[in-house]
Amino acid sequence: MKTALVHSEAWRGFDYGPEHPLRMERLGLTWRLMEAYGLTTLPGAIVQAPDAAPESAIAAYHRPEYIEMLKACNDGTSSRAAAMFGLGPGDNPVFRGVWDCARLVAGGSLLAADLIGRGEVDRAFHFAGGLHHAVDQRASGFCYVNDAVLAIMRLRERGLRVAYVDIDAHHGDGVQQAFYRDPNVLTISTHERGERLFPGTGFVREVGEGAGVGFSVNLPLEAYTDSSVFLPAFEEIVPPLLDAFKPDVVVAQLGVDAHRTDPLTHLALDIQGFAKAVARIAELSPQLLALGGGGYDIQNVARGWTAAWAVMNGVELPDALPASYVAEARAAGCRATTLSDAPVEVAEEIQVAVKNYVERQVNEVREQIFRLHSI
Numbered sequence: 310m311k312t313a314l315v316h317s318e319a320w321r322g323f324d325y326g327p328e329h330p331l332r333m334e335r336l337g338l339t340w341r342l343m344e345a346y347g348l349t350t351l352p353g354a355i356v357q358a359p360d361a362a363p364e365s366a367i368a369a370y371h372r373p374e375y376i377e378m379l380k381a382c383n384d385g386t387s388s389r390a391a392a393m394f395g396l397g398p399g400d401n402p403v404f405r406g407v408w409d410c411a412r413l414v415a416g417g418s419l420l421a422a423d424l425i426g427r428g429e430v431d432r433a434f435h436f437a438g439g440l441h442h443a444v445d446q447r448a449s450g451f452c453y454v455n456d457a458v459l460a461i462m463r464l465r466e467r468g469l470r471v472a473y474v475d476i477d478a479h480h481g482d483g484v485q486q487a488f489y490r491d492p493n494v495l496t497i498s499t500h501e502r503g504e505r506l507f508p509g510t511g512f513v514r515e516v517g518e519g520a521g522v523g524f525s526v527n528l529p530l531e532a533y534t535d536s537s538v539f540l541p542a543f544e545e546i547v548p549p550l551l552d553a554f555k556p557d558v559v560v561a562q563l564g565v566d567a568h569r570t571d572p573l574t575h576l577a578l579d580i581q582g583f584a585k586a587v588a589r590i591a592e593l594s595p596q597l598l599a600l601g602g603g604g605y606d607i608q609n610v611a612r613g614w615t616a617a618w619a620v621m622n623g624v625e626l627p628d629a630l631p632a633s634y635v636a637e638a639r640a641a642g643c644r645a646t647t648l649s650d651a652p653v654e655v656a657e658e659i660q661v662a663v664k665n666y667v668e669r670q671v672n673e674v675r676e677q678i679f680r681l682h683s684i
């Protein structure tokens with residue numbers, strides 16, 4: 310098993326702004342936890358820094374007028390015209406280097422796709438990627454370019470069959486939209502239900518269009534869904550679909566914002582449940598291109614993606630976080646001292662309601678999608 314970790318120190322140079330929930334510190338903190346656990350010097354694993362993607366690579370999916378606008382915004386100055394492309398105060402701020410930042414995200418995911426496509430590694434992890442909301446002509450949900458779409462397109466150019474599995478708390482709407490009519494890319498997204506959370510989509514009835522019917526799969530989750538409800542639901546949906554679709558490569562978006570302490574969402578996973586889902590995705594993937602995604606409680610981001618990278622390399626980690634990391638993380642406001650989370654009590658009526666909702670959604674997916682794949 311050969312693996313690759315794609316990481317750049319250049320992220321430190323970018324900043325969405327002091328009020329924005331997406332903190333670039335989370336990437337450095339993740340790297341430092343991986344380092345403290347000895348996961349950046351594993352035998353059989355390479356670590357590579359990406360180059361910024363050339364404009365032509367981004368133009369494979371994004372519209373020229375949107376690219377021109379991102380370039381115009383790179384000096385940090387916004388304009389009224391930028392708002393037409395979703396850029397400006399709010400979710401997708403214009404900051405100095407916004408185009409450079411977008412090119413670096415794309416470059417990292419394309420590097421990971423090339424390492425897998427050329428057969429150099431079996432699994433690659435680009436944890437700064439997974440910006441799944443951007444669409445061809447618009448920024449959305451903190452995402453400027455859709456690196457997941459670009460990576461999938463790069464793999465498709467090599468004739469590889471790709472399944473996309475997205476466990477971020479938000480619906481992977483941008484990726485779904487890009488391949489909505491395409492039967493050669495299966496997209497599966499699990500997320501908090503659209504009535505409750507941005508982007509407001511991801512209902513079971515969104516099954517694809519035309520030749521793509523049956524190749525967009527959505528499993529909405531109720532608020533307070535925890536690992537004990539999520540993992541069995543995941544198991545009922547994802548393995549049978551991957552088994553029927555038979556991808557060459559799975560592209561996984563591993564947003565860690567479904568965690569119970571995430572400030573932007575209402576799901577209730579713990580780190581160990583998240584890691585189990587990653588382990589199942591890895592087992593089910595002939596080759597795996599893993600991306601990061603959301604995650605706004607930075608101690609969960611560092612722990613979740615470190616656990617994910619350990620899983621991808623078959624490494625078992627001691628539960629106590631390394632002392633050198635704990636000291637540094639405390640200075641950044643993090644209190645966790647263990648990789649896993651302590652159990653929490655949940656009121657029985659909440660547990661029952663959540664379970665019932667998720668079971669209904671699972672049945673709905675089986676009814677609407679499985680028959681199309683003769684499952």
Ligand SMILES: [Zn+2]
Nearest residue numbers: 477479566603
């Ligand atoms: Zn998210």
